[in-house]
Amino acid sequence: MQDPSTAGLRLEGVRIVLGERELLSIDRHVMPGETLTVMGPSGSGKSTLLAFVGGFLDPVFKGGGRVLCGGRDISRLPAQERHAGILFQDPLLFPHMSVGGNLVFAIPEAVTGRTARRELAEAALADIGLDGFFERDPDTLSGGQKARVALARVLLAEPNFLLLDEPFSKLDMQLRDQIRALVFERAKSSRLPVILVTHDAADAAAAGGDVIEIG
Amino acid sequence: MLRFAPALAVAILSLPVLAGLAGTVIPAFGYLPALGGTALTLDPFRVVLGQPGLLRSCLIALSCGVVTAAVSTALVAVFVGGWSQTRTFRFMQSLVSPLLAVPHAAAAFGLAFMIAPSGFLARLVSPWATGWTRPPDWLIVNDTFGLSLMAGLIVKEVPFLLLMVLAALPQVPVTASRQLSATLGYGRVSGFLFATWPAIYRQIRLAVFAVIAFASSAVDVAVILGPTTPAPLPVRLVEWMNDPDLSARFMASAGAVLQLGVTLGALLIWLVVEKLGGLMLMRLAARGRRLRRDASVRRVALALMGLTAAIVFGGLGVLALWSVSGLWQFPNVLPDMLSLRGWEKTLPRVGGPLMTTITVGLAATVLSTLIVVASLAREAETGRTGGNRTLFFLYLPLLVPQAGFVFGLKLFLAHGGVGATWTALVLVHLVFVLPYVFLSLSAPWRAFDTRYEAIAAGLGKSRRATFFAIRLPMLARAVFVAMAIGFAVSVGQYLPTVLIGAGRLVTITTEAVALGAGGNRRVIGIYAFLQMLLPFLGFALAALVPALLFRNRRAMKVA
Amino acid sequence: MKTVLAALAALIASTGLTAAAEIDAADWSAVLDDARGETVYFNAWGGSESINAYIDWVGGELQERFGVRLVHVKLDDTANAVATVVTEKAAGKDEDGTIDLIWINGENFASMKRQGLLYGPGWAEQLPNWSYVDIETKPTITTDFTIPTDGMESPWGMAKLVFFYDSARTDTADLPDSADELLAWTKENPGRFSYPQPPDFIGSSFLKQVLSEKIADPSKLLDPVDPAEFADLTKPLFDYLDALHPNLWRSAKAFPKDYPSMSQLLADGELDITFAFNPAEASSAIANDLLPDTVRSFTFSGGTLSNTHFVAIPYNAAAKGGALVTADFLLSPQAQARKQDPDVWGDPTVLAIGKLDDEDRARFETLDLGIATLRPEELGPALPEPHPSWMAMIEEEWAARYGVAN
Structure with a gap:
């Protein structure tokens, strides 16, 4: 068992400004398997929090404070060394790759060998009920299928935490509940700390963790 | 490396223009020691203004x-x-x-x-x-x-x-x-x-x-x-x-x-x-x-x-x-006879100009694309687009009349001992190709959804890997189209090619205009045909290559 | 300081000397050795595909026989090549110039000779094939537009102003026989005659033809023009043009660019009478399907201009050996005979057929000069070219009068 003071994701005095204006200021600790929900209207800067934590903040914004992951300060690390699993509103499957290509691209380099990597991707597909979809063009998938592939892609990369940017807002009602349940279930079982940004109270309720209102 | 790309682009766009302008303006006031002009004078202008019909020409x-x-x-x-x-x-x-x-x-x-x-x-x-x-x-x-x-x-x-x-x-x-x-x-x-x-x-x-x-x-x-x-x-x-x-x-x-x-x-x-x-x-x-x-x-x-x-x-x-007609007298709508004689006589001699056109065009296009892509990548990194300043530099070679600075540039190069070399021609074409490549590539480049890159970074991919595995392939079509446009611009260059190539480096375009003076319509037809064929091949390739690369990817079909 | 300067001067002088002493046309086998492997940049007007094709053939032969690579730098005006040499001299590039051989005559030759831009003198007369050249009956070979060639240019071909018409459209009996008759003819046939816009070489030649016919004392033309007399002496020419222009093609508001353009206009039926400096031009065009086979030639019984065109080597040519070999090959009976074939080019030879051996003579005697080519005895008298200074002043005056819209 990890030391509870260092486990999970810690935001220490995180502050984001645009020019003179302060967009947000947060001090929180998200334990593994827990979700921190940030709510606010559009334009409130809630997505910039995810960008800051993920390491891809647009240079026009200035961010301050520290982000610790498992006790390690990651706020100076480039995005690719932070291992943030990100889900956006859109599934954003790479359109030039096959469904399987998207997954294989996500598998860590430590897994070597074409066959091994492919088998891992096929297994992940089977796991989300998309057995045999490896060679498919992502654009031919339904919305729900795309969302599931996007989730599988994130998880295959073995992230340290998840950043969710209104990932369910574009799905229709029925599908939304289904995907939402799937995401939180997987996050819990993988014991990932999660930051969720949304303006949908139902998301916050489903996530079940702390809620911060900004803006 | 990347850091110097925007500066390099600005240098390519502005230095030849400025050097060329200097090489034009200074002799205009009588100063060109190599030709015995050492004193500043307005005489050259007097001579020009004394040319018959000058006002009308202007x-x-x-x-x-x-x-x-x-x-x-x-x-x-x-x-x-x-x-x-x-x-x-x-x-x-x-x-x-x-x-x-x-x-x-x-x-x-x-x-x-x-x-x-x-x-x-x-x-x-x-x-x-x-x-x-x-x-x-x-x-x-x-x-x-x-x-x-x-x-x-x-x-x-x-x-x-x-x-x-x-x-x-x-x-x-x-x-x-x-x-x-x-x-x-x-x-x-x-x-x-x-x-x-x-x-x-x-x-x-x-x-x-x-x-x-x-x-x-x-x-x-x-x-x-x-x-x-x-x-x-x-x-x-x-x-x-x-x-x-x-x-x-x-x-x-x-x-x-x-x-x-x-x-x-x-x-x-x-x-x-x-x-x-x-x-x-x-x-x-x-x-x-x-x-x-x-x-x-x-x-x-x-x-x-x-x-x-x-x-x-x-x-x-x-x-x-x-180009395939024999005698074709007025008022016949179609040639009196067809003949491949023109092609037979001309084809053996178009090889040289064709090679120059293609190699210079490809070199200028590839160089431009590399510089433009590097500049745009640097721009994405720093978040600075340069705004109007960038636009000014891009348009500089297009706003200053070619005849106004290429001649001066030629004098400059000649004094530096650089004659009609292939490299000099590529560099001069670069000045005109680069703006078009930039103008055509910058919009799709800037419109790229950077969330794809965020996802890739989250997946642990380095910036380089993300660039080559995600951004470049997804923008492949735009890059190819920009290259085709750049190539077409290079193929069409007349004055810079005539002045810098000095007749030793001839392209299909300079040949076409030179032979156009000869009034032989078969020959004009052949050269003009080749002249339009090259850019069309460029655009066809730009359409075909991505279509083949991503033949099973529906979302890649709309550029 | 002084000694340093003196040493420097000596050094410059000596390098100049060695450069000049490198090649000697009299030692031909040394020339051939020197030429092998060289690339010769031949700057020659490129407006005619037949001529371009011929030069291409020459290039192939040179490569095969002498290991010389010939590059045809196509000019639309020979003055451009002169300009290049001028620029190079100005930039101090006295060696390794970009031009090795220029197709030249008349004012361009005079200008280069005057400015010291030519290799020579004397090299042309040392070429092995010089022995066949007809210097006896063709005075224009040694006197180019009244300027002595001094062996600084080697003859390549003979030119004579010849007119063409389509016998299917124009009755032979109506054809003019002098500049004055031509003027009268244009009144009867408005819009059916024109000449290339000076300073096109052929267009300027037409002006000289008229001047030669109209000037009171033609001997004046053989001397450099006296600017004080110019207006008086050329008044008949410009009076003639004033009368001619209203009845020219496009009412003289536009002119054909050169003689191939005029040929095209003859084929289109826009012009009825055209001309060129090559008696075989029409036959050559017929052979290439550019003109209908009803086109025929005529000249003026009072004579038309005739001259010789040459090749010259710039003083700073990089490949002088190769240029000499090229000039000599151009003079060879084989190259000259091929050039005279109307299927190829149709340009008359500068050689004296009588000086050739039987085999070479046969090359010429078996040539079919073509249906539209006048026989040598039908070409009429030859008028000499005026001194080059005339051409420059006439062109200037022409531009001032007619080169601006009216």
Whole structure:
């Protein structure tokens, strides 16, 4: 068992400004398997929090404070060394790759060998009920299928935490509940700390963790 | 490495222009020690101003600049206003866009072959409708006022401006404006001109300036279609540059400065035209003129748009037919006999020029693309686009008349011991290719959804891996199109190739214009055909390669 | 300081000397050795595909026989090549110039000779094939537009102004026989005659033809023009042109660019009478399907201009050996005979057929000069070219009068 003071994701005095204006200021600790929900209207800067934590903040914004992951300060690390699993509103499957290509691209380099990597991707597909979809063009998938592939892609990369940017807002009602349940279930079982940004109270309720209102 | 890309781009765009301008302006005031000019004097200008018919030469160049810009801009504005978001618009757009790839010289030859008294149009209606058994003695091509020259420029500038407007459209709420002005009772065209056009024009303004600069200083089109008694200033300028008399160097430099003045004058007149046009639009709008019955205006714009495409493609078709014709006497619509003799005699000799055209074009295009991609990547990293400054540098080589600085550049290079080398030619082409590659690639590049990169970074991919695995493949189509445009620009370069290549490095375009003087239509046909074939191959490849690479990826089909 | 300067001067002088002493046309085998492997940049007007094709053939032969690579730098005006050499001299590039051989005559030759831009003198007369050249009956070979060639240019071909018409359209009996008759003819046939716009070589030649016929004292033309007399002496020419222009093609508001353009206009039926400096031009055009086979030639019984065209080597040529070999090959009976074939080019030879051996003579005697080519005895008298200074002043005056719109 990890030391509870260092486990999970810690935001220490995180502050984001645009020019003179302060967009947000947060001090929180998200334990593994827990979700921190940030709510606010559009334009409130809630997505910039995810960008800051993920390491891809647009240079026009200035961010301050520290982000610790498992006790390690990651706020100076480039995005690719932070291992943030990100889900956006859109599934954003790479359109030039096959469904399987998207997954294989996500598998860590430590897994070597074409066959091994492919088998891992096929297994992940089977796991989300998309057995045999490896060679498919992502654009031919339904919305729900795309969302599931996007989730599988994130998880295959073995992230340290998840950043969710209104990932369910574009799905229709029925599908939304289904995907939402799937995401939180997987996050819990993988014991990932999660930051969720949304303006949908139902998301916050489903996530079940702390809620911060900004803006 | 990346850090220096923007600086390198700026250097490529500005240094040759500045060096060339210096090399032009200084001798114009009599200073060129190598030729014995050591004192500053205004004599070169006196000599130039004493040339017979100079005023007329200047006026033709000036009016070419203004009229070409005015007609092209007005036509594009009314056409876009009258037809945007209709099926007709998309059809016409796909018809006109390829014209952009046709080199100026080839389009000019095509036009000449259509409209000359012995041209295809006259043959079509003779003798059954006209009674002509011999061509009428009418001055159409090379007319004294440069009307056919302007026509030749307009058919090439209309597609260019249309493309610029199309690029600007997404940044303007066209549909909403149209619906709004329609509910207020405005006609389609007037509603567009009042509500939308000013915002669009602001974005294409530099492009219109570039049109003026080009049209007022074009050499190749003017040689083919322009008046000869006297010729427009840029044509005479090149003659002076080539004068065997040593002292003519000073005069040529002074003439080049005069050309700069003429282009500047055309731009100043345009500023007045802009003001007046804006005032007129405001007046009409303020009076609430609805101009609802604009069907005829719309139809005329559509017809003219179609005509530009029809006349150039028709002309190119006639050119191709001439290339395989034997004797083809007036008024026969088709050749009296077909013959491959022209191709047989010419093909063995096009190898050299063809190789130069392709290798120089590819080198300039690849270099430009590398620099542009690196600059854009650097821009994404720093979040600085450079804004108007970037635009200024991009347009610099397009706004300064070629004849005004390439000659000076040549003097500069000659003094540095750099002669007509392949490398020098590539570098000079780079100056003109780079802006077009940048202009065409920057919009899709900046529009790229960076969340893809965020995802990839989250997946633990390095910046380099993300660049090569995600951004570049996803933008492959845009990159290929930008390269095709760059290649087409390189293929079409006439004056820089003639001056820097100095006859030792010849391309299909310089050959076409040189042989065009020879009046042998079969040979012109062959060269013009090759001239348009190369850019078309470029565009075909740009369409084909991504289509093959991503043949099973539906989302990659729409660029 | 002084000694340093002196040493420097000596050094410059000596390098100049060695450069000049490198090649000696008299030692031909040394020339051939030197030429092997060289690339010769031949700057020659490129407006005629037949001529371009011929030069291409020459290039192939040179490569095969002498290991010389020939590059045809196509000019639209020979003055451009002169300009290049001028620029190079100005930039101090006295060696390794970019031009090795120029197709030249008349004012361009005079200008280069005057400015010291030519290699020589004397090399032309040392070429092995010089022995066949007809210096006896063709005075223009040694006197180019009244300027002595001094062996600084090697003859390549003979030129004579010849007119063409389409016998299917124009009755032979109506053809003019002098400049004056031509003027009268244009009144009867407005819009059917023109000439290439000076300073095109052929266009300027037409002006000289008229001047030679109209000037009171033709001997004046053989001396450099006296600017004080110019207006008086050329008044008949410009009076003639004033009368001619209203009835020219396009009312003289536009002119054909050069003689191939005129041929095209003859084929189109826009012009009825055209001309060229090559008696076989029409036959050559017929052979290449450019003109109908009803086109025929005529000249003026009072004589038309005739001259010789040459090749010259710039003083700073990089490949002088190769240029000498090229010039000599151009003079060879085989190259000259091929050039005279109307199917190829149709340009008359500079050689004296009588000096050739039987085999070479047969090359010429078996040539079919073509249906539209006049026989040598039908070509009429030859008028000499005026001194080059005339051409420059006439062109200037022409541009001032007619080169600006009216």
